[in-house]
Amino acid sequence: MSTNIAEAMNNAIKECKDLPITGVIDYIREVLQSWFHDRRTSVLKLSTQLTTVGDVAIGVKDERARYMRIYLITFYTFLVKDGDLDGNVDLTAKTCTCKEFDVDQLPCAHALACIR
Structure with missing residues (x-):
């Protein structure tokens, strides 16, 4: 985990750096989509409004x-x-x-x- 978004994205997409640009963008979309889905499902399980x-x-x-x-x-x-x-x-x-x-x-x- 890092507060630096560039570092976090570089670590997340290091597997797809050899792909063409369209493949890289599609991979980034999938990674971000899974992050948001995981965050949303964990928030929906909370019983209060606070974390x-x-x-x-x-x-x-x-x-x-x-x-x-x-x-x-x-x-x-x-x-x-x-x-x-x-x-x-x-x-x-x-x-x-x-x-x-x-x-x-x-x-x-x-x-x-x-x-x-």
Whole structure:
């Protein structure tokens, strides 16, 4: 696995480099079609809208959120005390002072404590 698409495609099509260009293009189409089919079938098996990795990450954060204290500032803004890194959470803007909610676009432990 690589994040470099050119490297991934070169590894995928190294078997067909001796074929004429039409054969190479047909082979690339088959490879891409199988990748998309495999991804689609694995996504259809999911029971939630998040991936398995996202589900596990939310579960771990939710466990941490159980022990946090929440103080209401406004209807959608909260001060969350966790004893280590306190956070100000704004649920309408989807932001937290820990910046995890901002960057990952998944609720941080502070936000999960407020949602709870």
